[in-house]
Amino acid sequence: MRKSKINWRVPKGAELTELDKKVLSFQNKGHLVPSRELIKTPEQIEGIRRSGVINTAVLDLVEKEIHAGMSTAEIDKLVYDYTVSHGAIPACLGYEGFPKSCCTSINEVVCHGIPNDEEILEEGDIINVDCTTILDGYYADASRMFIIGKTTPEKEKLVRVAKECLEIGMEAAKPFSFVGDLGHAIEKHAKKNGFSVVRDLCGHGVGLEFHEEPDVEHYGKKGTGMLLVPGMVFTIEPMINMGTWEVFIDEEDGWTVVTEDELPSAQWEHTFVMTENGVEILTY
Template sequence: MVFKKKRRWHTVPGQPLTEMDKQVMYWENKGKLVPTRNLIKTPEQIDGIRKSGVINTGVLDEVAARIHAGMSTAEIDKICYDYCTEHGAVPACLNYEGYPKSVCTSINEVVCHGIPKETDILQEGDIVNVDFTTILDGYYADASRMFIIGKTTPEKEQLVRVAKECLEIGAEAARPYGFVGDIGHAIQKHAEKYHYGVVRDLCGHGVGIEFHEEPEVLHFGHKGSGMLLVPGMVFTIEPMINMGTWRVFIDADDPYGWEVITEDEKPSAQWEHTFLMTEHGVEILSA
């Protein structure tokens, strides 16, 4: 008996094949991983995610205007919570799988998921990632930025700059009917020019209707690997670039089990945008 592999992509009964159907089915027949149809957002869903993204970007703009040496990361958390809720939205991180705050604030060697605290005071020369996700009317938008506190070392400045370049290069590599692996390959190639490590234990992800959706967007890898990218998909690219090794660990002193730290405790930097794939490339929905 011959068993047929179950298709991920389903056409609309009674409707002629669209150009999208033909492209996706071609690659699925070649054995490539393709999205399910529910990952292709409708115009109404895209509009909702875009509106959420406006608030999410506004949160990070507010942080950019107010962040300074001597403030606690708990103050950043309050800025984010207040701005978000005053604009009719909800912080997605708050109480998500036990996470206790509204935003992630990751300083120096903390790669991601740093928990805001009254005792974490920003110092001259620190680099800090502020990562926020907004829910507005059920739609999610996710972004993070790096901030340099005062004057820092040339080494940290370069790390922050290259991490942003990795995001931009990854976005340029994201093309309609290309593959997620094209993104990771471009990012890894650029980061390794500087002998930096690209974190492999965490990745970007689909977003919009839920906090985390398919596909997983790895920031390393090979061209032509991973899921096919199709217009209407919404996802994050968020490379975590370490000054040393790519390896990381969970801070044993974190009672919540969230904070991720570089194995060699050298600094890390990350930038993240939410992107919409269009017929011509990606559009930024939150930055």
């Protein structure tokens, strides 16, 4: 987790708004609060929303086409072709050297799996497909789990509980709550079902860049982490493991994150904007 030194600064000579007063009251009590720059304008939120429409449609297409016998490279081609044909850019492609347009993470792969021609989906696999879209400079990010044919009851439960963790985190994310509130709720539900929450990776702010503040950890204590203020845009994307929460990165490709015990993992992700009434989903 990045050690943020962010705080809320009111421009010199500007009149304090009610939002300024509220955020400063938390800051003065020692809480971590966002900078004003993390509060998106209505125009920026609309841009992210438009990007989210394409990102959601990409995953809808994957859901329609995915099947046993398909290579993960074929999934990547679907993502690339649909994205660019709609005037957008797949954000993953070339990001810090990542070679493909999406991440395809099968079974024990937690995230950042690299699509390739040799990796063929088999009956019983569970796979996460993670896409981020750039449209007119605005980023939207989401991932979904897919079950290939019929799988085991244990894997089915893992996929279901991971989605429930996302939904529970969404419900816990209230205006002027804290990132730790949603992390606490997610971890509690995962543990209740006998699963663990990955700690080495997290959700993040998004919108004007691929990754922004805050770090959205999916475990923690209530009342900790950054204050969630209306206008902030961020992902919630819990990675839930069947066994240990510990992971390692494949040394050969430097990207693929795998569970330490090589038991399955599942993840769902949406992009949200915080409003005065709670979160609004911008990507599915």
